[in-house]
Amino acid sequence: MPAVLRYVLFAVWVLALATTPLWADNYVVRVAIIIAMYTGLVLSWNFIGGFAGYPSFATAAFFGLGSYAGALSQIAGLPSVLAWLFATVFVGAFAAIFGVIILRLRGHYFAIASFGVVEVVRLVLSSWGSLTGGGDGLNVPLVTGSPNTVAQSFLAVMTTIMLVVFAVTIIVDRSRLGFGLRCIQQNEDAADMVGVDTTRYKVIAFSLSAMFCGTIGAAYASWTGYIDPTDSFSIVMTVKVPVMSLLGGPGTVFGPVVGTAAFLLLEEVFWTNFLEYNRAILGAVIVIIIFFLPGGLLKFPYRKMFTSITRRGETPAATS
């Protein structure tokens, strides 16, 4: 597919999401918000998991930390937009500090350590009752307005964040940073040998992958009006995000967008049609897709498939 066509399709997709309030009911608008939110999270994960090839499971830690940082600063009296920005910077800095420690590990060890970050942050926040309300959770100042206008404004917020992360992805993809991260992903020792400051690059990628999760978490807290540790630090989220990226094609610009859309739409279909078995079916679908499409949906050789199907149709006709 030519590059221009990809951008056009992406623009159409964003437009379709952003205009849902005009042509669909509130349920669809809610789905659109969730898609925009997850696309932002998956694009973020892509910096460390895709470009640098470090399988991070820390998304929920950043999301949860961002939601608490946003909620607490809003309760302290900060206007919502400033609270989101504060959460962004706070989570980015947190990831930089933690990254220096856990990015010394490679492969599976890094994955486990990043999983540990989620648990540590969750436990600290749920035990620190005097600040965070512990297991009772926190009430975030509600956005005033009718349900429709609230949904519309949060759709606008999530779509904007998603577009910002997408823009940063394009910049990274074309820059020296992106080149260096790809070198690290393919052969870290060789990257070091050609002069890539691997530690610095990995910390930057980790921090980039965290900060926007912080923004999204804070915006999510404002949207729902209430957060608690189990909701903010969900293990399902931390697993879903890498799966969506793998489904689309990690380390690419458009893969995360395609993967998130495909995953969430599939999930919607299974929720509505198979109320009891939906998770099991979804799991099976994930296994099948990852097994047969190791490079993600974008790398699938569609053309080859079509030519082989048409040829298979032709051969019996030719022999008979």
Next chain:
Amino acid sequence: MTGILELKNVSKSFGGIRALNDVSFTLTEGEIVGLIGPNGAGKTTLVNVITGTSHASSGQVLFDGDDVTKQRPFQAARRGLSRTFQIVQPFPRMTVLENVAAGALFGNVKSKGDVKSALVNARQQLEFTGLADQADRPASNLTIAGRKRLELAKSLAMQPKVLMLDEVNAGLNSSEIDGALTLIRRIADRGITILLIEHLMKVVLSLAHRVLVLHHGELIAQGGSAEMVKDPRVIEAYLGKKYLRRAQEGNGNG
């Protein structure tokens, strides 16, 4: 004549094993020096210590007058201390051109630092090493000889002052070796100091001005390449005492 790379009493131990023992030598700018020694003599360890892949247990490494004993590999690369690997280390899913561009982009401190000019520089290196027609193939598709050339092109893109070639000729057939010899000579003509780690005596004899002989982690001899081949310590290290005695008796008898 100034020393560009100097090792002072460098030792390196892994647990109880002394891989390098009190090694000292100096490389002069622009010369080609061979580093030979039997398997396990510590040749690759020596290169690792010089480029910061591992650090000396004691002693000093000086590059251009600066103490670089504790440097990290990426710092060595940026300083102009470049190496190739005995086991080639490409970025397998990048094209040949991109592999070389990585060297130009990150290792060459004089470059402008943008991807575009790195690609231009990389293309020049591919022309020089004769890989230009392979530029857009994935690096994993190259033959062994091609990959060795790719390693060379990558190191050259970093504009090194000292280039350490760790067995760049291993696994090549004799016509490929002749090609590699010409290439190394042309690199030396650019004024780059070369440390040649090599098993093949033919290569060492035809290229090196001077030879260092490493055995059990110790520098047992150094000097002109022709005399090193006749040096009894070198013969003993390579072929054993018995052969040395026989060779000397043979000489004595006429």
